Amino acid sequence: MSSKKARIRLGMVGGGNGAFIGEVHRMAARLDDRYELVAGTFSSDPQRGKESAAQLGIDSSRSYDDFATMATKESAREDGIQAVAIVTPNHLHFAPAKAFLEAGIHVICDKPLTSSLDDAIALQASAKESKLLFAVTYNYSGYPMVRQAREMIASGELGEIRVVQVEYPQDWLSTDIESSGQKQAAWRTDPALAGAGGSLGDIGTHAFHLTEFITGLKVKSILADLNAFVLGRKLDDNAQLLLRFGNGARGSLWASQVAVGHENGLRIRVYGEKASLHWFQEQPNQLQFSVLAESPRILSRGGATAGTSANSVTRIPGGHPEGFLEAFANIYTGFADAIEGTESENAALVPDVDAGLRGVRFIEAAVTSANNGGVWRSID
Amino acid sequence: MSSKKARIRLGMVGGGNGAFIGEVHRMAARLDDRYELVAGTFSSDPQRGKESAAQLGIDSSRSYDDFATMATKESAREDGIQAVAIVTPNHLHFAPAKAFLEAGIHVICDKPLTSSLDDAIALQASAKESKLLFAVTYNYSGYPMVRQAREMIASGELGEIRVVQVEYPQDWLSTDIESSGQKQAAWRTDPALAGAGGSLGDIGTHAFHLTEFITGLKVKSILADLNAFVLGRKLDDNAQLLLRFGNGARGSLWASQVAVGHENGLRIRVYGEKASLHWFQEQPNQLQFSVLAESPRILSRGGATAGTSANSVTRIPGGHPEGFLEAFANIYTGFADAIEGTESENAALVPDVDAGLRGVRFIEAAVTSANNGGVWRSID
Amino acid sequence: MSSKKARIRLGMVGGGNGAFIGEVHRMAARLDDRYELVAGTFSSDPQRGKESAAQLGIDSSRSYDDFATMATKESAREDGIQAVAIVTPNHLHFAPAKAFLEAGIHVICDKPLTSSLDDAIALQASAKESKLLFAVTYNYSGYPMVRQAREMIASGELGEIRVVQVEYPQDWLSTDIESSGQKQAAWRTDPALAGAGGSLGDIGTHAFHLTEFITGLKVKSILADLNAFVLGRKLDDNAQLLLRFGNGARGSLWASQVAVGHENGLRIRVYGEKASLHWFQEQPNQLQFSVLAESPRILSRGGATAGTSANSVTRIPGGHPEGFLEAFANIYTGFADAIEGTESENAALVPDVDAGLRGVRFIEAAVTSANNGGVWRSID
């Protein structure tokens, strides 16, 4: 009889109050109950860091003011963290990543790896030397249908790849919001914090990783036309690239943060000699598969034709989009509010026993109607 | 400085190994870190119950062989459960729900509430009398864009409602799989376990609840034509209903589990005097909104036009479909496998430091290409 | 060596200036060059009839003031019409159809056949007795992918049919436009002109015909809930029906002219034991085909998998939506304006020789760029 293993002790650098990606990392860590967040340097502002720690239920003795202290102290504890998640802006990836590796702690680091190439090369060397594990959260590679695409291409279902069209348009930087103090925009458009790439680093790297991840090919050379359309912006907000792959395939990559009308439109299309695949991040549960001279097919996550690599990361059946879990969680969280006496709209909307009774009345009325040959019947 | 509240202590009845919906409830409870699962009667088979408890990390002293003992013992503990989730087949909702209410424990119960109308009426009475909280997991009402639809209708954006078309087609019961031992199918097609409704109870009740939830209207009377298309099946696998609402609106409701090609196609369309709304569960982040004599608009979760009730249950920005979190979690879970030394395809696919370096090389090459006027440039 | 046959001499009753459907009939007759319109009673107002005839290029001697005279005179001519198209409101179908049959002339009649059941029965008898040909323009049955669907069902690809869901929502009668003199609305909402059915007769009959046409099944019995949502309207503007088919299949039919957001949303879904089909009139070139336990496929008109009955009515290749021809015709018509010296925006937008030259410059520049290894190149 197998028992549950203890959860992995996790620390975090960055991700304090109001940080979008830190909370995403925490929810991701919690979903499969494999991690326990026990320590952190949640902010460069010590007071804000402490507050965040308290709100996250972290023992105050393990809320640190700086990552260096955290690395030292945690590595000295018997029950110290086994892994750390680094969720700071790009220019603050390198130093903590290096510090935790040196402290013998596995690293999960947001992308892009660093803000300069020299740092990236150095960090790779540190990681190799340390024999520790190092993950970069190119999170789009985690989608089941991305895994499915990769598996199909690897197994030869497309034949030799000829063309790859990948794009990642957004529109949130269409105007000069960095000047009005929007924090997410401010660091992403500042070369000192983001590095040499604007949209290129923030989203282009996702598109690039996805391209190599899905196709299994290496991009050999690229040609880029980078522009900053918003007046005064120092980093690119639109990047047009042509790609040449090692096997002779060609392609294009477009990343833009001024493409009005797109929220997070990562899309990849791969064309081989025999077939093609098309995946769109905003409808992630589908994958279009077109074989030459056959009708295009819509593969679905959890569907009849999903392969093992997709199924191994699938939690719920086909047709239940992955947001199903969040919707379900909303009911639970609303009920938690109710139990704790927290007034919230979410609590107020939790279906109650009256709704339950009404559903049974519905069944009863329908069955009675049908049993009488199909006649009108009151619900109440 | 606010600190995190203690998590709510949760028990579960049903949901042992291999049960789909039990694991969904657990992930939902975990996502926002508001609950801690500490006790359970996970199976009617005590041995299987114990194994499930061990795998879930539940202390063996709080793994019970029957729900009655669990209710008694837990209510006697200082640290006993505050709420219980009942995730058994329909006919096993009533007795445990009643028992836990009588033990002073809040109840989360799967739908439909019970397998008979008498039980439902009795349970409603118990719940009211107990003054305890009672939630029925009509989970589709938890989607942000369902909340958005409800809010828009309540605020009068559609005018008086005239027509509601709701449907919930699936195809997994298109053949006689209950005879081949498929457990999920077996109880759902057995009147003794499921009650009077087949597809009607399993999915029709979801459609019915959603209709009243979104519109704020009450269905006054219905007319039903129920069929079992699969030979020998005792409960309906296809239900066609007409609806008449209290305000004079009309509609139809179709629930089917033999509708080949549909995975989980819950769809609702509401037409008012001034505008209409259209929501489809398999693309839950969008909501189509059409005002008379205007072009239809696609509202999106987290988008510019989302209202407060949707935003209050939204965890991630527009364009990041809710499955984004699961994809992210796949990276975390693969990395957990790697840390623990568990060999898995998921672990093998976690982007590593080399992928990180490669991303930075990509930025470097692109910037150099562009700075030279748009010329070809090697990645390596 | 085969020569072109002479075109069929066609007459028309109704369809004068400003009538939508008359012009549709004429364009349809012209498209394949099989008919020549040579006579007509284009309006009940003789002056308006004459003007319409002149604008249509009909010889004034064959522009008639009433259909009875037209039937008599045309049947007496050596070169009289061989067929007549009746495109008047419903209550004016019966008398002319009967008159032309009695005059020995084939009839093309708009739907519904007549405004009363007695008339329809009498007209059927006349038609049978006459041995003449009689067509009712249930035009949706003319779409290639509708023919494809019919052929696939007839050949057994779906197995026994179980469920049919058909709907035809529009929104143009959402308000009381008949009171403001809108002519199309006025006769369709007047029982004296339209007959007993409002949306039922105008569009419900299309949905009904399509259902029997595609499935090859007969509807055995129906149950209807009809409503007029717009205050004071005498005929239904919303019709909810349940269907029972001869073979035991079930279904529903919804026709509505108050369904805000729908322009002409005829949609049919047919579910069999083995597979299903889904066709939507507003995207008529596609047909979704889902086989149990396989991924859904998108069949396309002119595509690799189209069958003979679809191909026999297909004029242009797959991917060229049928509107391709209209777009092409717009260029021709704009050019005709230009030749005739008629000033029009359409004439102004016809691509000219400069556009032609520019296209060749584009090719030249692209080839030169590529031949030099991929370098920037000016177009001019």
Added chain:
Amino acid sequence: MSSKKARIRLGMVGGGNGAFIGEVHRMAARLDDRYELVAGTFSSDPQRGKESAAQLGIDSSRSYDDFATMATKESAREDGIQAVAIVTPNHLHFAPAKAFLEAGIHVICDKPLTSSLDDAIALQASAKESKLLFAVTYNYSGYPMVRQAREMIASGELGEIRVVQVEYPQDWLSTDIESSGQKQAAWRTDPALAGAGGSLGDIGTHAFHLTEFITGLKVKSILADLNAFVLGRKLDDNAQLLLRFGNGARGSLWASQVAVGHENGLRIRVYGEKASLHWFQEQPNQLQFSVLAESPRILSRGGATAGTSANSVTRIPGGHPEGFLEAFANIYTGFADAIEGTESENAALVPDVDAGLRGVRFIEAAVTSANNGGVWRSID
């Protein structure tokens, strides 16, 4: 009282039996009844040319063996052609176009204008000198929603244009079909007949024209990467281009005839400072319009928000896709077969008087059912 003008007398060069595009030109010319085809040199093979003429109903005296004779003779006739349509392969555009211009006849010429740049420059000069009209059939510019897009951009609804993404993928040249005698493929892949561009000339020029037509901008410079993926093919079957526009906008253009899964996927997306537009040729009746910080809207041809330039080339109402006319024509043509005694599946499927009667029975049964409160009612 205005009368119909005489139709324009049209000749054709090319377009004999089996030519796809010739028949398209003829249907386009016929649709609005503005042209009459009276002469032609339908094939370079005189016998085949004569047969085609006979089948088209052209008087044998006006079926010519070569275009030069045709130009001379027709220009000498009192009733000679006023315009000629040139629908031959690319290398046979220049000579006849020049000849007809010199004979004083307006020219409609297929694209690309010529197979060499020198020819194109010379032809432009001839056309200018002649003072005659010259149209190049960039037919995609004829779609109403393309006109709509152009009008919206011209009126400033998008603000300054920043990015244009245009693509035209097809898959019909994915294999070496030119070697197996496919005639359409053979000339398009032969530099002697097609010119310097393969996919570039055949479809890239359409994408290029559409880009400048819709945006009103001029492309200033381009960078191209051209490939022939099919072994032995002499012209590009895949073209990746970057675009720089006169106003500083950037873009990419992708034309491919080896993009498996695409039939005729011309798609253009234009992003401005304030809004964006997205049009896809395979669903030509829709146009997506997204304003910054608003929900995307789906504009439709003939819909409430269509502008004057679109409406002036719109024949049928919104929701009636333009293929509606072809479907309608199929009924007419099937009926023509029936009248002429030609046996065809199309003739057999024309809805007849029985179908008409059945529709009226349907109305009668539905009304009776509803009038009795919603009860089952037989159709027959």
